[in-house]
Amino acid sequence: MTDNAYDSDNSLFATQMRGVKRIQHDRADTGKPRTDRQQLNTRRLNATVRSNELKVDGLSDQFVIDVGAEDELYWARDGVQESQMRKLKAGQVPFEGSLDLHGMSVEKARETLWAFLEEATRLEIRCVRVTHGKAARMDGKRPMIKSHVNTWLRQHPQALGFTSCLPRHGGAGAIYLLLKRTMLEGRDE
Template sequence: MTQDFSPDDDLDLFRQAVQGAKRLKHDRAEVGKAPRDRASIAASRQRATLKDNSVVVDGLSDQFVIDVDPEQELAWAANGVQDAQLRKLKQAQIPFDGSIDLHGMTIERARELLWAFLAEAVKQEIRCVRVTHGKARRLDGRKPMMKSHVNTWLRQHDKVLAFTSCIPRHGGTGSVYVLLRRNMLEGRDD
């Protein structure tokens, strides 16, 4: 025995099945995440666009930045550093015991990390480190910002005795060896 159902019967059955159901107000599935607060997101974006005018007392100034060319070799030594010491540094005869890469960072972030890196190196009595700043060859002809800032900052840091561009296998003119002043610890033989 077969029963013949008409399309009207199917519609009546469907209406009975969904009776009391409420229509969804949105068509997105709940995935367990808390809904985003659009007001707080907009506020944080607004704060991010504002320049932070707070003074960072780290001793590294951006008031005067020495512009350098992408392929320019960097070399600087504080008063009292012997030429022979600078020559050894330039020829990679003083091994570096730490390295930091500042590629792709903002100037502010690079400054913070460089300051912290140098402070940690001095704390650990490291004599030489490598700082990779890149060359930033620019199509618009402007000077490389990160390289210019690193060149300026290292001259200002009181624990930096000298720095010079690296040999090619260590980064060439995109990196510098940095000779650090060490605080002689009591009981140290060398």
């Protein structure tokens, strides 16, 4: 570029910028409100504090699958091998824990089942038995706890599959439940 062209461009630019005031700050206004650090810290603190008021377990009661007192229960998550489910149904997978929900309200059964499954997961237990009962209700409707357990376990992230027990372990009034395990360090399985 020659000196004349350069001077010409500078004078043209200076002419165009006449009357324009220089911006005093170098930050753009994005239109977003500024972050309130105090509010953000309060939210973070509240998120780490445990509250016993409301325990959200992710188990929905919006659509409960009604099952009969003598209905056999069977469900397997996608990807679970049929051979594993056949062994479970035949009682060939030993259960390492058992829970009895007889006589509980639906809400109490839900809390108890959730706590039981949390503990079984923590202990890396592979199979448990859950006795839900099969008593027909006074109003002639289907068994309440059995229907809810059937629905809840299909939603539980640790449940791989379940099937009604053999008669000696409770028959249609109980299920064998196969659980996911995260491999603990140093385990050979």
